[in-house]
Amino acid sequence: MKKLTLAIAATVMIASPAFAGDIAAGKAKSATCAACHGAEGISAIPMYPNLAGQKEAYLVKQLKDYKSGARKDPVMSAMAMPLSDEDIANVAAYFASKK
Numbered sequence: 001m002k003k004l005t006l007a008i009a010a011t012v013m014i015a016s017p018a019f020a021g022d023i024a025a026g027k028a029k030s031a032t033c034a035a036c037h038g039a040e041g042i043s044a045i046p047m048y049p050n051l052a053g054q055k056e057a058y059l060v061k062q063l064k065d066y067k068s069g070a071r072k073d074p075v076m077s078a079m080a081m082p083l084s085d086e087d088i089a090n091v092a093a094y095f096a097s098k099k
Helices: 002-015 023-037 056-068 074-080 085-097
Strands: none
Touching: 023 074, 023 085, 056 074, 056 085
């Protein structure tokens, strides 16, 4: 029973909005993303993916992978490199909040 309680508590903490990024701060940081991905995260250029509505955890992982070099793209790596973990969380929260 203790294990079940701990598992449920961990799930609630991970999914808690208190751990989510700041959407307003993410919107402010997302200005450079707009050139390729569109101001609202909907790209007008087919070769660039839409970011709007993507899952927040997915966006965080991709940005961190570009920053670390685990995922390689010269443009995206350069864009991700100056972002702090907080910036990444905020940008991810912003685009995840879009429909």
